[in-house]
Amino acid sequence: xxxxxxxxxxxxxxxxxxxxxxxxxxxxxxxxxxxxxxxxxxxxxxxxxxxxxxxxxxxxxxxxxxxxxxxxxxxxxxxxxxxxxxxxxxxxxxxxxxxxxxxxxxxxxxxxxxxxxxxxxxxxxxxxxxxxxxxxxxxxxxxxxxxxxxxxxxxxxxxxxxxxxxxxxxxxxxxxxxxxxxxxxxxxxxxxxxxxxxxxxxxxxxxxxxxxxxxxxxxxxxxxxxxxxx
Amino acid sequence: xxxxxxxxxxxxxxxxxxxxxxxxxxxxxxxxxxxxxxxxxxxxxxxxxxxxxxxxxxxxxxxxxxxxxxxxxxxxxxxxxxxxxxxxxxxxxxxxxxxxxxxxxxxxxxxxxxxxxxxxxxxxxxxxxxxxxxxxxxxxxxxxxxxxxxxxxxxxxxxxxxxxxxxxxxxxxxxxxxxxxxxxxxxxxxxxxxxxxxxxxxxxxxxxxxxxxxxxxxxxxxxxxxxxxx
DNA sequence: ATATATTTGCGTGCATTTTACACATTCTAT
DNA sequence: ATAGAATGTGTAAAATGCACGCAAATATAT
Numbered sequence: 001x002x003x004x005x006x007x008x009x010x011x012x013x014x015x016x017x018x019x020x021x022x023x024x025x026x027x028x029x030x031x032x033x034x035x036x037x038x039x040x041x042x043x044x045x046x047x048x049x050x051x052x053x054x055x056x057x058x059x060x061x062x063x064x065x066x067x068x069x070x071x072x073x074x075x076x077x078x079x080x081x082x083x084x085x086x087x088x089x090x091x092x093x094x095x096x097x098x099x100x101x102x103x104x105x106x107x108x109x110x111x112x113x114x115x116x117x118x119x120x121x122x123x124x125x126x127x128x129x130x131x132x133x134x135x136x137x138x139x140x141x142x143x144x145x146x147x148x149x150x151x152x153x154x155x156x157x158x159x160x161x162x163x164x165x166x167x168x169x170x171x172x173x174x175x176x177x178x179x180x181x182x183x184x185x186x187x188x189x190x191x192x193x194x195x196x197x198x199x200x201x202x203x204x205x206x207x208x209x210x211x212x213x214x215x216x217x218x219x220x221x222x223x224x225x226x227x228x229x230x
Numbered sequence: 231x232x233x234x235x236x237x238x239x240x241x242x243x244x245x246x247x248x249x250x251x252x253x254x255x256x257x258x259x260x261x262x263x264x265x266x267x268x269x270x271x272x273x274x275x276x277x278x279x280x281x282x283x284x285x286x287x288x289x290x291x292x293x294x295x296x297x298x299x300x301x302x303x304x305x306x307x308x309x310x311x312x313x314x315x316x317x318x319x320x321x322x323x324x325x326x327x328x329x330x331x332x333x334x335x336x337x338x339x340x341x342x343x344x345x346x347x348x349x350x351x352x353x354x355x356x357x358x359x360x361x362x363x364x365x366x367x368x369x370x371x372x373x374x375x376x377x378x379x380x381x382x383x384x385x386x387x388x389x390x391x392x393x394x395x396x397x398x399x400x401x402x403x404x405x406x407x408x409x410x411x412x413x414x415x416x417x418x419x420x421x422x423x424x425x426x427x428x429x430x431x432x433x434x435x436x437x438x439x440x441x442x443x444x445x446x447x448x449x450x451x452x453x454x455x456x457x458x459x460x
Numbered sequence: 461a462t463a464t465a466t467t468t469g470c471g472t473g474c475a476t477t478t479t480a481c482a483c484a485t486t487c488t489a490t
Numbered sequence: 491a492t493a494g495a496a497t498g499t500g501t502a503a504a505a506t507g508c509a510c511g512c513a514a515a516t517a518t519a520t
Contacts, residue, residue: 010282011243013312013323052240052321056312080310080325082243082286091282093243093325095310148457149379164468181470182508204517205467227378227457229507394497411499412479434488435496459478 014094015060016047016132018078018139019070021103021119022156025172027143028103028119029136031126032067038088039129045136046070046117047094060097068117069109074155075099079138086131096135098142100155147173148229150222151192154213162200162208163193170230178230190226192217242317244324245290246277246362248308248369249300251333251349252386255402257373258333258349259366261356262297268318269359275366276300276347277324290327298347299339304385305329308369316361326365328372330385377403378459380452381422384443392430392438393423400460408460420456422447 019030031043046067050059057075065071075097082093108117120126122140125133146152152173153166163184171178187193193211201207249260261273276297280289287305295301305327312323338347350356352370355363376382382403383396393414401408417423423441431437 011241011280013241013243050241050312050323053314055314056310056323077309079307080286082280082325084283084285093280093286095312095323162468179509180468181510184469186507201516203467204465206469206515208468225375227459229457392497409480410497411481414498416478431487431496433496434494436486436498438497 010091012090012092013050014047014092015050015056015063016045016094016096016135017060017064017075017099018045018096018136019064019068019072019099019101020122020139020143021101022169022172023103025168027122027172029122029125029139030068030070030103030108031118031120031128033116033118034129042129043118043120043126044129045096045132047096050095056095057097060095068106070101070106070117072099072101078142079135081131081135083131094130094135096139098139100143100152102156102158144173149225149227151190151213151218151226151228154215154218157213160196160198160200160210160212162202163211164208166193166211174230183230186228186230190217190221190228192221240321242320242322243280244277244322245280245286245293246275246324246326246365247290247294247305247329248275248326248366249294249298249302249329249331250352250369250373250386251331252399252402253333255398257352257402259352259355259369260298260300260333260338261348261350261358263346263348264359272359273348273350273356274359275326275362277326280325286325287327290325298336300331300336300347302329302331308372309365311361311365313361324360324365326369328369330373330382332386332388374403379455379457381420381448381456381458384445384448387443390426390428390430390440390442392432393441394438396423396441404460413460416458416460420447420451422451 017030021028021030030046032046034040034042034044046064047060048063048067050056054062056077060075061071076099078096078098080093080095084091086092086094103119108119122136125136128136147170153169156169157165166187167178167180167183170183192214194214196210196212198210199207200210247260251258251260260276262276264270264272264274276294277290278293278297280286284292286307290305291301294305306329308326308328310323310325314321316322316324333349338349352366355366358366377400383399386399387395396417397408397410397413400413422444424444426440426442428440429437430440
């Protein structure tokens with residue numbers, strides 16, 4: 001099919017962001033309450049129309065920032081959803097993105113397209129606008145799949161953390177118990193953690209050494225990819 | 231950013247198909263020669279504008295069929311390219327797809343957008359239109375990555391084939407030698423091949439048993455995912 | 461002060477998987 | 491008949507994965 005200038009199509013392009021947060025054993029996702037029709041007052045993924053003069057990444061960062069105040073330095077493209085009828089306004093194709101943050105690092109603001117932005121546990125989700133339930137489902141699968149081929153945690157844990165925090169992150173993401181000793185051996189063999197001198201004591205029990213990710217090594221592993229079966 | 235009806239955007243949406251073929255130790259990709267400006271007479275990935283009333287998958291199948299005559303039952307979404315300036319006609323965002331076929335199964339036709347469609351070895355590529363070189367690069371990475379987490383070959387080999395064909399496919403994709411004995415053990419343990427009674431003798435050497443993929447098992451493994459280190 | 465519960469921090473042996481490696485078999489071509 | 495070429499199989503060593511138990515360091519209860 002050859003298009004000429006007179007045959008301008010009427011397809012609209014949007015971006016949507018699936019931003020996951022993690023805090024003490026709980027995975028959450030960032031949603032906004034819609035201000036306008038359609039789906040007015042329903043919860044939805046942050047996102048909106050792409051402007052003619054901005055890249056897709058710029059668009060999703062802008063929408064995320066406008067609607068929630070969250071700024072995130074790395075969003076990865078997830079999938080493009082373009083089925084007919086996914087948006088009552090007409091033909092709307094959405095490029096979805098995927099990111100990880102520490103929820104406590106941001107104060108949520110609500111402005112432009114949202115009357116409210118809020119973190120929801122992925123176990124207690126509200127009804128979602130459009131096909132956002134489907135998008136979120138695919139994003140969750142990606143999140144769980146990711147940990148088998150790249151290291152994870154840098155974006156979700158504090159700068160310094162006890163080893164048990166990393167362990168808890170993995171058990172939460174995998175939704176099952178893991179053997180601490182073997183897990184530690186595995187992580188140690190990756191040489192991705194630096195053990196610090198500091199120790200921290202939270203409540204009772206033996207105080208834990210603090211660790212930090214070795215950023216260089218971490219991003220090298222991300223790039224190279226790892227096969228990482230827990 | 232909230233859009234109203236008066237603010238219709240001018241972004242155009244296209245789809246592009248990266249179709250890989252394999253034949254006796256050679257990986258090829260399907261390209262078309264452009265009939266119109268821009269990049270008139272340059273080689274490009276098959277693709278074109280998405281119509282308002284068709285899904286993305288339908289669009290890419292249609293374009294592929296129109297431009298090359300190739301029909302393929304499974305195209306997987308690869309990535310969406312939306313950078314400013316990737317198309318001189320204005321803002322054009324392209325959703326790219328990825329597929330595998332046996333090149334000899336089709337007679338290439340050339341019609342609508344193409345004066346010619348042709349298979350090119352991925353080692354001897356011509357200059358490509360738009361950012362299609364970049365798209366192809368990402369597709370090749372995906373192709374090589376795929377074989378580590380799912381079985382491959384069904385779409386690329388004949389119904390019946392000697393084991394050496396599968397071995398050659400893998401050495402070609404991985405671009406290195408593999409140990410035939412260990413490779414066979416691995417494949418056998420997956421129980422994805424059915425050994426047939428037939429034997430075939432091509433040229434000299436001991437005749438080889440023919441195998442076929444056990445389709446049920448093959449697609450089960452594709453779905454489940456495998457960790458498959460050669 | 462002492463005992464108890466709780467959490468962290470290792471190490472060892474067994475089972476499984478991966479890897480390296482060589483020679484016999486069966487055909488074609490001469 | 492013989493040489494050459496491709497297929498087809500087994501075994502041992504090494505590496506990795508996995509199950510598992512106990513000591514160390516602290517908070518809390520008595």
